[in-house]
Amino acid sequence: MALELVGIRKNYDRLEVLPPLDLSIVDGEFLTLLGPSGSGKTTVLRIIGGFARPSGGQLMFDETDITDLPANRRPFNTVFQDYALFPHMTVRDNVGYGPLVQRRDPARSARLVSETLAIVGLAAMEQRYPSQLSGGQRQRVALARAIVCEPKVILLDEPLAALDASLRRQMQLFLKDIQRQIKTTFVFVTHDQEEAITMSDRIAVMNGGRIEQLGSPRDLYFQPKTKFVATFFGDNNIVEGVLAPGAGEVDTPLGRLPIDRRGMPAIEGRCIVAVRPERMRIGGENGAAIAGQVAEVVFSGPMTRILVAPAAAPELRLDVRLSSDAGQPPPQVGERVTVVFDPSDAVVVPG
């Protein structure tokens, strides 16, 4: 265990922003704290970085208590959301700042700075000032400035939020690649679930200061444990229902839906049934069937999205994704269809 948060909590005056929280971050992993704004993810990152004092609990690093260690003596470095580059220093001086203030050997530092600038692809820009760089380049300087210090953990606070969509995707792959190269633990904060899925080894979904679920992107996507995770994480068909104890069916506005209880926690009473759009089909035999009428057909490249208004509850919309080259033309708007899904693809979580 590299980094361990034990009962870490944070209050601002009487306001509790972080109820006691436990989290173990494994050496070398890419862990993402994912959540909407106000979920406490940035507070957790700031406590790890040493910029915010926890109101209680312990922060352990390699079995040493570092709760009271000031930021400048922690072996962690941060990539800030606004990059926080020093405007009066060149790219090279920005990257060389850490080794300079840590009084490392100048010759070795100079070499390290050059190598790091080469890794992030900014060797040609080392004499420029931050104001002369694009957003993506500033981002790279901020990353280089952190990794040149050879930290044990790199903390990234929504570092891609200010970039446009295509650059963001490019930087996601770049960050992942860098992380593989330097084999350092990354703790990444974002509110973008797609970004989290793309980059992370594990994701901690946060809501209201609590970790709702911690797991691999696949786990969170296909096996959400709470309503929040089921709704926050990717598109999902969600319907509320009531589950009788031990029953294999859920009473919902769409009728009785069969579910597969194997591997599912013992849930009863009010619940949520969630089925991923790509796990639903139009027509076909085996499985749960819901009759409805096609309300909209949206072509979006490889997938075609079909929205179906169920006959039992026409105000709801079922979201179905079909491969665009499935061989048969998609149904027409207004057509009566049956939406079918495999009960084992239905996820039931407490409502």
Next chain:
Amino acid sequence: MSSRGERIPEILAGFLTVLVLLVLYAPVLVSALFSVVTIQRGTILWETFSLSSYATLWSNSSVLQALANTAIVAIASAAAALLFGIALAFYTRSENAIGRRSIEVLIYLPFLLPPIVTGLSLLVTTSALGVGRGLFTVIIGHTIFVLAVAYRLVSTRLAALPPSLLEASADLGASRWQTLRYVLLPHLASSIVTGAILALTLSFDETLISTFVAGDQMTLPLRLWAMMRVGFTPEINALVTLVLITSIALALLAAWRLKPSWSEADSSD
């Protein structure tokens, strides 16, 4: 396209502008003119043109002494005001500052109050404490007066510093002193220079506070005042002209540095 009637306000405004400029600057020009030529019954005698009054001024040791005193006072009070201004700005801009508003009011008050209040109270205090009056007390008076300007400039610049820059510095391993040296002071440099110029300008022609606490020492404005009581000589005009040119030059420099575009330029050059 506008008709004659509509243009009347414009013409009136133009006329008034010229009048105001004339009233403001004609005496200044006359004074400057008097320093190089003789004027008799409203007629300028060009043939009397000479710079001799400047030369006389230059050989007048009491004037030179006053000039040196003014320079000492201006530099010392500007330096002291900046030092205190920076320290106070660090305090009032810190997260845990207690009574930020009241401290700011206390800093700004001497600048807004009549200088006579500052001068008089300083006089009373020094005599009560038995402190001899001289350049040192003038420096104290000027420091109190120009502190407001130095503080204002530094604290405004400090407020523009993104807090993440200080966090980044600490994050990279810098101590508080290293952050001060490598991040804070370079960030404040432009406001410190501007503050110094403004403080020098204000101290250079400050007269009232000096009058109360200078003792037997003379600053340039005090010297000028003393000379005028004795008699009105071309030397006085020469001195006034010099004081004017210096003041205007400093003021223009400060105004140029205070242009809002400047803060953009300093990060990109």
